[in-house]
Amino acid sequence: METLTAAAVATLLLTKMIEKVGEKMGEKLPELGSKALEQIGKLKQALWRKAPETASAIERVTYQPELVEQQPEEYGIQVLTAKMELVTKQDAEVAEVVNALAAEVLPRIPQKVVQVMMVGIKGKSLTAQDLIQEAASGSTNVNQQMLKDVELEGDISLGNLSQKA
Structure with a gap:
C-alpha cells in the first residue's frame, strides 16, 4: 500500500x-x-x-x-x-x-513491508558483513528476502545477517 x-x-x-x-x-x-x-x-x-x-x-x-x-x-x-x-x-x-x-x-492500519536484499547476484565470490532488514514496529504484513538467486563460482563469506519483523 x-x-x-x-x-x-x-x-x-x-x-x-x-x-x-x-x-x-x-x-x-x-x-x-x-x-x-x-x-x-x-x-x-x-x-x-x-x-x-x-x-x-x-x-x-x-x-x-x-x-x-x-x-x-x-x-x-x-x-x-x-x-x-x-x-x-x-x-x-x-x-x-x-x-x-x-x-x-x-x-x-496494517503496514505492508517488502524488503529485498542481495537478489540476482552472479559473480566469482561474495563477501558481506552486517546485513540487516528490519520492518517498522506494528507492521503486520512483512515479506523479507535476503540472498536469493545467488550464483557464485567461488567463495561466499557472510557475517551478521539479520531479519526482524
Whole structure:
C-alpha cells in the first residue's frame, strides 16, 4: 500500500472504503475506537458547514459505493481525496480534524513491508558483513528476502545477517 496522506485516510474512512483497503491487503482492519469515531463525526459536521459539495459527494459514496467504479470522474476515491485535500488547505478547522483523525487511525492500519536484499547476484565470490532488514514496529504484513538467486563460482563469506519483523 502506498503511504496514505491524512486527507486520503479521512476520505477512505468517511466513504467507508477503508474496508476495501483492508480486503486488498487480505486483512481485517482493527476497530477504530471511540476517539476516531468522534473525530469522524466532527469531520462530517465541519465538511457540511465548510464544503457541502464535498460532504454530499462523500455521503453519496457511503450509501452507494458502486459510484466509485461507475462514475470515477466524479466519485472516484482519488477525486474525493483531492477535494478533501483542497478543503484541508483552505480551512484550518477541517485540516485540524483531518490531521487528528489520521493521527488516531494511521497507527492502526496494517503496514505492508517488502524488503529485498542481495537478489540476482552472479559473480566469482561474495563477501558481506552486517546485513540487516528490519520492518517498522506494528507492521503486520512483512515479506523479507535476503540472498536469493545467488550464483557464485567461488567463495561466499557472510557475517551478521539479520531479519526482524
